[in-house]
Amino acid sequence: MRIRGMRRSVAALAALVTVGGCTAQAVDVNSGQSRPIRIDVTATPNGKQGGEKPAGDTQDGDKPGTTAxxxxxxxxxxxxxxxxxLWSRGDKGRDIREVQARLRQVAWLYDGPTGEYDDLTVQAVRGFQGKRGLPPTGETDSVxxxxxxxxxxxxxxWELYAYGGQPAAAPDPRCMTGRVLCISKTSxxxxxxxxxxxxxxxxxxxxxQYTPTREGVFTVYFKSRHHVSTLYDTPMPYAMFFSGGQAVHYSSDFAARGYYGASHGCVNVxxxxxxxxxxAQVRNGDKVVVYW
Structure with missing residues (x-):
């Protein structure tokens, strides 16, 4: 009876594991000798706990009895x-136009893109930076x-060139000879x-669209330094007429409003x-080419 009880105790002890840390003591049911084992309690990808590893086992060159x-x-x-x-006062180019156009989108710059990092741009960048807790340097840095x-x-x-400055389009072939006012509607x-x-x-x-500028090949037939429109009673200084009442001339409205306005068919400068x-240079008889 004593031996039978001892066997039951050994079997129970073999099943008992005390998980106090990474190791526990258990009894081998075959030899009856105790040996240390390591319990891996790390969760596996399927959510189950890993299996047992004898404490003497080593991996990746670990020495027995040491912790990796x-x-x-x-x-x-x-x-x-x-x-x-990236950009600061005095810089010029297409990149500056993009900075200015984006500042207009968030209402920090009201003038149209000019392509020049001027005082207004510095003030707009400084305000944008200060509002967001950035150092208000007025320079556009990477942050x-x-x-x-x-x-x-x-x-x-349109946003980039709403106030002009777009690179001129390639000249029309009809502009390549003689004296020509070569006018591109595209650029x-x-x-x-x-x-x-x-x-x-x-x-x-x-x-x-209601009073479009005519396209084609024309000639300057009349010049008037201080001209006033008889149809609209508006000044047309430095007018050079090329097609009926349409002329190339200076426009104070264009200077003030940019491309947010339009002419009555004339080519405004x-x-x-x-x-x-x-x-002063253009003569009567010089060619005018208006093209897309």
């Missing part, structure tokens, strides 16, 4: 690099630019060309100094 170094420690965080300046990108959308071509520019060479380029504005130079 932890691989779950988080390395020290690398400090973020300081913001780098400011990333924040502005998140808050805005890609500007359309909204006028080239003054002589012998295929561009001497001057200016922004221009055209008529609305907003740079008074340049139109004055053109008026």
């Amino acid at each position: 170094p932890s691989t779950s420690s988080t390395p020290p965080a690398t400090p973020a690099p300081p913001p780098r300046t 400011t630019w990333a924040r502005l990108l998140k808050m805005t959308r890609e500007p359309s071509k 909204r520019t006028l080239r003054w060309m002589v012998g295929g060479r561009t001497l001057t380029t200016v922004d221009v504005r055209f008529g609305s 907003r740079d008074e100094a340049k139109i004055a130079q053109l008026f």
